[in-house]
Structure formats: C-alpha cells, structure tokens
Amino acid sequence: MRGPFKFISRIWSHLQSSFWFLPSVMAISAMATALLLILLDTLEGSQSGWISERTDALGPESARAILSAIAGSMITVAGVTFSMTMLTLQLASSQFGPRMLRNFMRDHGNQIVLGTFLSTFVYCLFVLASVRGTEGESFVPVIAVTFGMILAVASLATLIYFIHHIATSIRIETILAKLAVEARKTVERTLPEQAEKPAPLPEKTTQEALPPDFADNSRSVGASDSGYIQSIALDTLLQVACEHDLVVRVEAPIGSFIPCAGSLVTAFPHDRVSDAVADELANAFSLGPERTPDYDIEFSLRRIVEIAQRALSPGMNDPTTAIYCLDRLGEVLGILADRHMSTGRIMDEEMELRVVIEPVSFADLACSAFAAVSRYGISDDDLVARLLNVMERCSRDAPVQDREKIMRLHDTISLKSIGLAIEHA
Incomplete structure (x- = not known):
C-alpha cells in the first residue's frame, strides 16, 4: 500500500501547488449548481405562486440582461485579478527569490478569488442558456437568476478581500512568518521530540559501522x-x-x-x-x-x-x-x-x-x-x-x-x- 499512497500524496501535493486545480473544481461545481437550480425551477412546473409572480415581474429580457452583465463583468475582473497575481509573482521572484514562487502558487486565497470569479461567470453562462422568451413559450429560472445575483454580490466582496490579501501577502513580515511555519x-x-535523556553518542562512525567488505x-x-x-x-x-x-x-x-x-x-x-x-x-x-x-x-x-x-x-x-x-x-x-x-x-x-x-x-x-x-x-x-x-x-x-x-x-x-x-x- 505504500506505493499507491506515496503516488497519491505526490499528486495531491502537486495539485495544491498548481494555480488551476482549485479554480477548476469551483467552476465545475458552479456548472453543477446551475443545472441543479434550473432543474429545481423546472420542477416547479406550473410556475405557480411566488415563482409565477417573479417570472411575470422579471421577464426573459430582464433575466438575460442581468446574467449578461454579471458574466461580462466577472470575466473582466478575473482578467484583472490574473494580471495582478502575475505581477505579484514577478515581484516576489525578483525581490525574494524564485524559490518563493511555490508559496504564492500554493496560496489558497488567490486560488479561491480567481475560482470565485470564474465560477460566477460559468454559472451565469449556463443559466443564461436556459432562459427562453419566444411567442409561444417563455421560461425564466427565477431561483437560478436570483442565486446568480447573490454570487455577484459575493464576488464583489471577494474582490475587496483580494486587494487586501495581495497587499498583505507581499509584506516581508508575512512571508517570513509563513516560511517559519512551514x-x-x-x-x-x-x-x-527529544527524549528526557539524550541518546548517547555512537562509538563508531557511520562508515566504521558497515561490514568490513x-x-x-x-x-x-x-x-x-x-x-x-x-x-x-x-x-x-x-x-x-x-x-x-x-x-x-x-x-x-x-x-x-x-x-x-x-x-x-x-x-x-x-x-x-x-x-x-x-x-x-x-x-x-x-x-x-x-x-x-x-x-x-x-x-x-x-x-x-x-x-x-x-x-x-x-x-x-x-x-x-x-x-x-x-x-x-x-x-x-x-x-x-x-x-x-x-x-x-x-x-x-x-x-x-x-x-x-x-x-x-x-x-x-x-x-x-x-x-x-x-x-x-x-x-x-x-x-x-x-x-x-x-x-x-x-x-x-x-x-x-x-x-x-x-x-x-x-x-x-x-x-x-x-x-x-x-x-x-
């Protein structure tokens, strides 16, 4: 069992050091959430009660406009975030040494921020594709659109966190504290841990302890x-x-x-x-x-x-x-x-x-x-x-x-x- 466990441990350590793994997992989760909420809206079937009132008030065109605005802004912010991250990596490499890049790549804060923007973008795209507004038939996934608006607010809070986090992460005190923890x-x-009584010094050197031949x-x-x-x-x-x-x-x-x-x-x-x-x-x-x-x-x-x-x-x-x-x-x-x-x-x-x-x-x-x-x-x-x-x-x-x-x-x-x-x- 040691071989497979060692292999899995190495793969997991490599994935943690990559900048794509966590955002990819978050984007896939957003796709699954979008499909689930669209299905939930569909299961409401008759669109009665609160759903029916929200559909009449929102309308297909309004839903498309909201989702398009959120998706467009998220991909723009994601690009800016990626650019700021690359600038930080360049600064860290030149000032603190290329060995420090691994720490910034493993920073879960940066990965979660980028993953949040990409997830919101992917979510809005999937929900946008389900909105129908033809003469004979219209469908507005109210729950899914509402959740997309919540994701937009959460992404705004994440952007504020990112600005604070990126400024804090390049401070020498923060970097040294993380290195000391590692x-x-x-x-x-x-x-x-050291025993109460230290181990006695070996009487022979390592080479002398080996067999003569x-x-x-x-x-x-x-x-x-x-x-x-x-x-x-x-x-x-x-x-x-x-x-x-x-x-x-x-x-x-x-x-x-x-x-x-x-x-x-x-x-x-x-x-x-x-x-x-x-x-x-x-x-x-x-x-x-x-x-x-x-x-x-x-x-x-x-x-x-x-x-x-x-x-x-x-x-x-x-x-x-x-x-x-x-x-x-x-x-x-x-x-x-x-x-x-x-x-x-x-x-x-x-x-x-x-x-x-x-x-x-x-x-x-x-x-x-x-x-x-x-x-x-x-x-x-x-x-x-x-x-x-x-x-x-x-x-x-x-x-x-x-x-x-x-x-x-x-x-x-x-x-x-x-x-x-x-x-x-």
Whole structure:
C-alpha cells in the first residue's frame, strides 16, 4: 500500500501547488449548481405562486440582461485579478527569490478569488442558456437568476478581500512568518521530540559501522530518472533490508540532485540484490524537478537565508529585512534544538544494522545558515550584533556535542567584525 499512497500524496501535493486545480473544481461545481437550480425551477412546473409572480415581474429580457452583465463583468475582473497575481509573482521572484514562487502558487486565497470569479461567470453562462422568451413559450429560472445575483454580490466582496490579501501577502513580515511555519512543520514531520535523556553518542562512525567488505561486495542501485530527492521512505528501506537480510547505505540524502542512473543506495551483499529488490529500494525515493520544504529541513532554512542574502546585496541594501530573517532563523533553530537528530543508523528488532544514512547534526544546519548570512552582512554592525545574539541563544539550546562548533563560528564572526571595524576606523 505504500506505493499507491506515496503516488497519491505526490499528486495531491502537486495539485495544491498548481494555480488551476482549485479554480477548476469551483467552476465545475458552479456548472453543477446551475443545472441543479434550473432543474429545481423546472420542477416547479406550473410556475405557480411566488415563482409565477417573479417570472411575470422579471421577464426573459430582464433575466438575460442581468446574467449578461454579471458574466461580462466577472470575466473582466478575473482578467484583472490574473494580471495582478502575475505581477505579484514577478515581484516576489525578483525581490525574494524564485524559490518563493511555490508559496504564492500554493496560496489558497488567490486560488479561491480567481475560482470565485470564474465560477460566477460559468454559472451565469449556463443559466443564461436556459432562459427562453419566444411567442409561444417563455421560461425564466427565477431561483437560478436570483442565486446568480447573490454570487455577484459575493464576488464583489471577494474582490475587496483580494486587494487586501495581495497587499498583505507581499509584506516581508508575512512571508517570513509563513516560511517559519512551514519550517516548523517540516521539523515536526521529520524529527521526533527529544527524549528526557539524550541518546548517547555512537562509538563508531557511520562508515566504521558497515561490514568490513561492504565496498567490495555490494550493489549500487541507480535512479531511473534525474531530479532532486524530495523524500525517502526509510521504513520501506528497512522493510526491504529485513526481508532480504541486507545492509543498505543511502547515497543520496534528501535535497541532493541525482542524475539519471546516479546511485541512490548501495546494498550488501551483492548476491541478494536482484533486479526486483533493486526496484523496491529505488521506489523508496521520491524525485522531482525541484527541492521542496516538505521533508527537507536544510531547504526550509535555506529559503529564509536566501531572503537575507538578497536583502544584504548592494542592489537592495536592506539590513532590517536580514535582521527579521535572523529572528525567524533563531525561532526555527530553537524548535530544532529540542528534536532528536538521527545518528544515521537504523536497526531491526534484533538490533542488527539495516539502513545507514549520513547524519546531519544541529550544528551543521545552524552553522551553514549563520555562515551564509554573515558572508554578506559582516560589515553591518547591527546585523552582526543580532547574528551573534541569535547564535548565543542557539548555542545554549543546542545539544552538548554541537555547542562548541557553533561557538567557534560565533568567535570567528566576532573577530572578523572587529577586524573590519578597526580597518575602517
């Protein structure tokens, strides 16, 4: 069941990132609603009572005029909305980086707004086609026309919401808050909470834990396509390794780029890795054309770092935005410090080594982010002061084995900043 579930999960994630899926669903729903209300008007049959009075008062020509006006205005507003959205995407790409486009594409607010206008347009077209006003026969779907007028008022309210939403969504504070929320969800999704007692440090390195003849008696499993590793089903690798008595080493961690036929895993021993087993191991990897933040913690942090680097570029020179980024980095890293980082080894129930993956420590993630920001903002005193403050807090929260590495980088940045200050004095 893992294969179909993984496939469905990938398709659903792709649909959420597309700008057409939700508006299309809303447009189809509008078509169904129009047909249902027209049928309801038809079932009234004799047009007696309130329906008959409304039909006489409204008339076929008035109904056509109302529906035509609503449909024409909706398609015009939809075009303006689409143009404003494309302008926002262009602005976000140039100012915050092309990696931010995914967030704007996944914004359900923009999708619902566009879907509302298109739905109203489609609804009015279907209802308009049902209005008849000949000499011998006339039919005005009063309920459907009335509901179309309600949709027009709702679309007007949606337009007001869109103007507010589009102005709010491009504020740096809003963007960073959303990135921090996504990064926090990634941490919660991929790493378990830290136990009361931290796990002991491994006595052997990951390479030393492998069988002595691993390199000479193993088979490399290649990728059938190229792309970035978006997720790895470690439970699937463990299951396959247990079923066939294998030791599997992951060669391509999440976030890495793999060319076609590039090595995904190496399995030991060679004679137990048939083509069918190799396919099972390869199916545990999800590849895509881009890195995604769903299971990639490093990429989640990198998106915040990229905004800080762009803000510190000579073309923008906006250290305040970079300081905001440091605050959000400190928030995410504070949550990450309370999580149990993998040792890189997965055992079976008999405590036999089955899966090996290169571990990433808290210090590796933190120092990579801090060093990338400091490289561009080392000459700004306010930024350096905030950076050192955030690093000190992260060091206090970090596991014991990671504190020294963070503080070494802290001292290096501090000395560089002092040296630049003396040089410019």
